[in-house]
Amino acid sequence: MQTIWFCFVAFMIVMYVLLDGFDLGVGILHRLVARSDEERRLALATIGPVWDGNEVWLLAAGGTLYFAFPLLYASAFSGFYLPLNMVLWLLMGRGISIELRSHLEAPIWRSLWDSIFVLSSFLLALFFGVALGNVVRGVPLDSSGRFFAPMWLGGRHSVGVLDIYTVLVGVTAVVALTLQGATWLNLKTSGPMQQRSLHKIGILVPVQLLLTLILTVATFRIQPVILQHLNAQPWRYFFPLLALAGLFGLFWFPRRGKELSAFYASCAYLAGMLGAVVAGVYPLVLPALGDTGLSLDIHNAAAPLSGLKLGLYWWIPGMLIAMAYSSWMYRKFAGKVGEDGTSY
Numbered sequence: 594m595q596t597i598w599f600c601f602v603a604f605m606i607v608m609y610v611l612l613d614g615f616d617l618g619v620g621i622l623h624r625l626v627a628r629s630d631e632e633r634r635l636a637l638a639t640i641g642p643v644w645d646g647n648e649v650w651l652l653a654a655g656g657t658l659y660f661a662f663p664l665l666y667a668s669a670f671s672g673f674y675l676p677l678n679m680v681l682w683l684l685m686g687r688g689i690s691i692e693l694r695s696h697l698e699a700p701i702w703r704s705l706w707d708s709i710f711v712l713s714s715f716l717l718a719l720f721f722g723v724a725l726g727n728v729v730r731g732v733p734l735d736s737s738g739r740f741f742a743p744m745w746l747g748g749r750h751s752v753g754v755l756d757i758y759t760v761l762v763g764v765t766a767v768v769a770l771t772l773q774g775a776t777w778l779n780l781k782t783s784g785p786m787q788q789r790s791l792h793k794i795g796i797l798v799p800v801q802l803l804l805t806l807i808l809t810v811a812t813f814r815i816q817p818v819i820l821q822h823l824n825a826q827p828w829r830y831f832f833p834l835l836a837l838a839g840l841f842g843l844f845w846f847p848r849r850g851k852e853l854s855a856f857y858a859s860c861a862y863l864a865g866m867l868g869a870v871v872a873g874v875y876p877l878v879l880p881a882l883g884d885t886g887l888s889l890d891i892h893n894a895a896a897p898l899s900g901l902k903l904g905l906y907w908w909i910p911g912m913l914i915a916m917a918y919s920s921w922m923y924r925k926f927a928g929k930v931g932e933d934g935t936s937y
Contacts, residue, residue: 594901595891598661602654603871609650610867611860616644618774620687620714623707626778626789633707637691638930639781643922649915660904664738664894665878672732672740676754680720686713722766726759729870730815731880734887752882758815765804769863772797776856783929791847798843819873829872836865
């Protein structure tokens with residue numbers, strides 16, 4: 594039962610990254626791909642109907658984590674208190690910038706909110722990557738399952754939220770989500786914006802390949818348990834192979850005008866990379882630095898078995914409804930956006 598809920602949480606995190614990932618990517622590229630006010634309104638129109646719905650996956654993942662693995666939730670949210678508060682402010686800043694941008698026609702007003710949109714999108718991608726890096730690397734857990742990590746190394750603390758490895762994961766996440774946004778803009782726009790998006794894809798894919806290779810080597814050195822788990826059960830290599838297939842597709846499809854396939858290839862890369870992490874750390878949910886016996890896993894961090902069984906009766910129908918609505922929304926707003934139909 595604990596494994597089932599572990600898979601549920603992992604599934605929702607992957608869905609959030611795939612869907613809200615292109616929203617963040619569009620934000621990072623907002624001033625690079627869209628050159629005029631009309632083009633920036635067009636870029637926002639590509640995510641306008643779906644961006645807030647995509648964030649539901651983040652809320653659902655947090656709620657499910659709280660229900661299924663309360664000790665992990667308590668440990669992570671107390672240990673990363675400052676970074677998580679910064680993430681909340683960035684999420685609010687991004688949403689407010691999208692909604693308020695077109696309330697006034699003044700160029701200074703729109704430029705201000707465009708800048709907030711770009712900065713919040715970039716920092717969110719970076720912070721999410723850093724958070725993933727901390728989970729992979731491990732944190733200084735004590736016997737009660739608690740820890741505190743400062744923002745950076747130094748003083749009496751042996752490890753910080755930001756170090757060389759976690760920043761490397763953060764940079765890789767920024768490039769990956771920017772690439773996701775570029776493939777989305779390539780899919781949803783036409784004309785000069787689409788050409789600029791294609792140009793960004795051509796630049797970003799080799800960078801992403803290099804970062805992936807460096808990060809893979811660094812991860813196996815920082816957290817050797819991942820390689821041990823992959824070798825112990827070779828089926829887990831499906832996820833790294835999926836990521837490689839996605840990278841190959843990103844080299845292949847954009848050059849041949851296959852817009853939807855290129856977007857799916859980016860999704861495959863992200864799903865493969867996240868799946869490789871999940872498969873590599875399982876059954877751990879938060880590794881401990883130093884004494885590995887203090888690590889949190891699916892057993893010592895989980896809620897009582899009776900509660901986990903009861904939760905299936907509301908979680909499954911609730912998520913089916915959410916997925917059905919999300920699917921309907923994407924079908925409703927399928928196709929390319931036009932400048933006369935922009936919503937923002």
